[in-house]
Amino acid sequence: MKICVLGAGALGCAIGGVLAEGGCEVTLVTRNAAHVDAMNRDGLRLVEDGVERGVKVRAATSCAALEPVDLVIVLVKSFDTRRAIEAAGPVVGPDTVVMSLQNGLGHEDELIAVAGRQRVMAGKTYVGGVLLAPGRVRIGVQDKETLIGELDGTVSFRAQAVAKAFEKAGLRCIVSDNILGTMWDKLLVNVATGALAGITGLSYGDLYAVPEIEEAALAAVAEAIAVAQAKGVRLSMTDARQPWLKASAGLPPQFKTSMLQSLEKGSITEVDFINGAVVRQGERLGVPTPVNRTLVACIKGIERRLQAA
Structure with a gap:
């Protein structure tokens, strides 16, 4: 699965990095140029339980030169949601799923206004991350679930496909009929x-x-x-x-x-x-x-x- 993470800070890198380890083709987008340079040069460094490991990812400061993906995971700060999805046009194709995993309430309305309701799914995650340095993140994924679902409560094929990609990477993921x-x-x-x-x-x-x-x-x-x-x-x-x-x-x-x-x-x-x-x-x-x-x-x-x- 081709995945673009909009907002590749601590949490975005924790989730995106583990998904990349699980075989997904992951692009991490953040305005932090030093962070992007470090990831493209040395890979993303994940620190878990005192052990550090590296994973190869693609990183960029914008979506301008990118191509459409299967899934866009939105993890920008809440107040940046509209700006981020408006700038993400190049990665949003006809069949792209756009899914927020942001904290708080109200993001889906912003995403629907730009990307269209048919593309938008919702989700919440209990995964944690702390940015230690450019290209280096402490992650907390053990037993931390991610719940995703369609806004109308249906259990769709695309939601199941996203959950399968998460599970393959070792990220516990549940499709909810009560998102x-x-x-x-x-x-x-x-x-x-x-x-x-x-x-x-x-x-x-x-x-x-x-x-x-x-x-x-x-x-x-x-x-x-x-x-x-x-x-x-x-x-x-x-x-x-x-x-x-x-x-x-x-x-x-x-x-x-x-x-x-x-x-x-x-x-x-x-x-x-x-x-x-x-x-x-x-x-x-x-x-x-x-x-x-x-x-x-x-x-x-x-x-x-x-x-x-």
């Missing part, structure tokens, strides 16, 4: 740790060692569960402790959430699409979300300070 519930399940996991890690600056080992942080995480997740239930979403997790524990399962103590990684680079985060999505949906449904509203405010404050520095 909306799957998306909210993943949102609960992101709500549990993303903003709290960004605010405290803690990696998972330290984050999970502070009881007060766990208490705040469970309160934020409980709000998100209440919003989802008011919306009529069918969740697989209704105990707030489940997403909190799932977030760190199989990941090393030094793992950092994507929100924390963004702040450490001085970038804005995806908080509007995670905790912010809970707040917006709660407002529409009349469900109070004071904890998530506070977390959004704190992250926005940190972003402002970093942008002014």
Whole structure:
């Protein structure tokens, strides 16, 4: 299968690199020129459980000189979704599947507006990654599932084909007939740790060692569960402790959430699409979300300070 990963940062490289090891023809697209140069020169270096290995991939800073592929995996930052898919024209052919594995809610609408509903599938992944240096990524894939599905809930041949490619590469992949519930399940996991890690600056080992942080995480997740239930979403997790524990399962103590990684680079985060999505949906449904509203405010404050520095 020919695959193009739009947004080949830590997570994009973790998934794309393992898919390449599994026999897929993978092109990684990122605007980070140093990262692209390193991958094209030395291959992509994957670090897992203290062991480093290399895999040959193709990397590019844009899609301009590329050809159509079977699958486009979208992993750019949420606020870049529209720009990225508009620039991805060369890789999107008549039969190309476009699938978001991004954190948060709302990306599929952006993809449909540009690529057309017939091309778009949805998905969520629990795979983790940390960019250590250009061309070098720490990955967390052991027992971390990826769930994909059609927006109408059907179990299609193309979804099964994508899942087969993931499974062949050793990436656990499940085709869901309840992708909306799957998306909210993943949102609960992101709500549990993303903003709290960004605010405290803690990696998972330290984050999970502070009881007060766990208490705040469970309160934020409980709000998100209440919003989802008011919306009529069918969740697989209704105990707030489940997403909190799932977030760190199989990941090393030094793992950092994507929100924390963004702040450490001085970038804005995806908080509007995670905790912010809970707040917006709660407002529409009349469900109070004071904890998530506070977390959004704190992250926005940190972003402002970093942008002014």
